[in-house]
Amino acid sequence: MINPIYNGKEQRLRALFRILLFIFAFIASMGVSTLIPFVWLSYLVRSLLILGLFYVMFRFGDRRPWHYAGLSINRRWINECLAGVLIAGGVMGLIFITEWLTGGLEINRFAWQRGSESLWLIPIIVFFVQMASVGFYEEVLSRGYWLPNMTEGFTLGSISPQKASIIAIVLSSAIFGVAHGSNPNASMTAVVNIMLAGVMLAIPFIITGRLALSIGIHFSWNFFQGGIFGFRVSGMEVNGSLIEIRQLGPEWWTGGSFGPEAGLIGIFGILLILGITLLYLKMTDVPLTYAELFSKPFEELKDHENTEIV
Template structure:
């Protein structure tokens, strides 16, 4: 099964389910923000400390919301959200991490050779690398359990076409980042494409953990290793410190590599591969049914 089964009768209409979810998510977000601000003792929303604690607390709060919505209200198992592990999870996860590194390594080399970035220094700090990995893991879990775990699963279960569900969730995913610093048209397109890719990964592997690892690797490798900003933000000290002589569509400017046209070009082949894999898997499942 590479897509969500629709055998069980939906207990709550889609519109009502989504409305309840949004209300619960809004309440949880307010509690999360207040809890984070209380813990750090300031209102500096741009501090690394706030971002770090917010990622952890938000992940816990959204998991509780989705557990309440999916398991208690809809009376469905958590495993339907992809929260299960098999030996294939680690195999697929390893592949997506390697793929992510290749994408950013190629993009970085192109920018370096074209003179659109230069290396200022190389800095190795295990503490910063570990903390950034932890923060990006929780941040990825937060976004993935909402977008792929709950919304994509719920839309597919409603009977909508799988590809339409992917497009809808990718649009919402890119829209979530519109308030980020220095967002531009190219970055929105790339976030949409990444949403499509990660959605395909989730449906094909049937594992939320693989899409979380793909998302975490995407952010951590571009930010903590290659020194680009991550969706317009910068957090911990990266391994490579970059200088950009100008901010343009090649290096992604102040938004980071996600704002680069090179990122667009590199994403497309992988999306085609996973769409092809998902199409074959869906066709195989339909034949079995």
């Protein structure tokens, strides 16, 4: 009789239960970090806790070599992360300029014009730390952990790892979008757009096997959106941005009180980021195909265990 919970041949829990265990531990880690009184420090601690959790689950729960985790830092990883930062920051700047020129927003003032705040740079630095942390740990969860496990879970019978990874992208992105549905001012359009953003963030990981581009894009999109240009970030209002704005124009275009992610302009931005990212990979001679993690079954990946340096 097949054990629905534990895979005796692979000597590990089945994919669904590994994912549920990781989510439970992820939520617990988030709770522990809230006990820290300094906001910026709590985000850093949260990132470290989740990195430790990810390492333990990926190595010992999933029984995979660490070099498949997408977090092996080298020059290429750093270059890809910085490219993601530049791509998303540039696109968010384009969104800002487009809305400004078309009357979708007006600039109220700049950070240094706030008479009550002489240290105007501090909130921006704090927000930078927060968004760097969010970009890291949300990508570790939503792409780094969910995608490989969902891919393995759906690799059944005639479903190859490549086909299973497509299912994993859709499912993980749907969860990613729905998870933002409880944010302030969320709408069905916002949820669908964030699902699309999940697909955009998943594709670089599926192609490269590295989380660098996904982390860089995620961080930069949030930071420039809220910390620099003064938009709401997934419905969350940001205090102390570099530019303070007042949102105008139709919500179907600008996203209104949720931010660009809930508007048509956000869809254009997401698709533009994806297109530029694929162009960047092509220009850096990265084959636009499936990385080894998403093209081989678990048994073949385990064959590389002896070559891994932990």
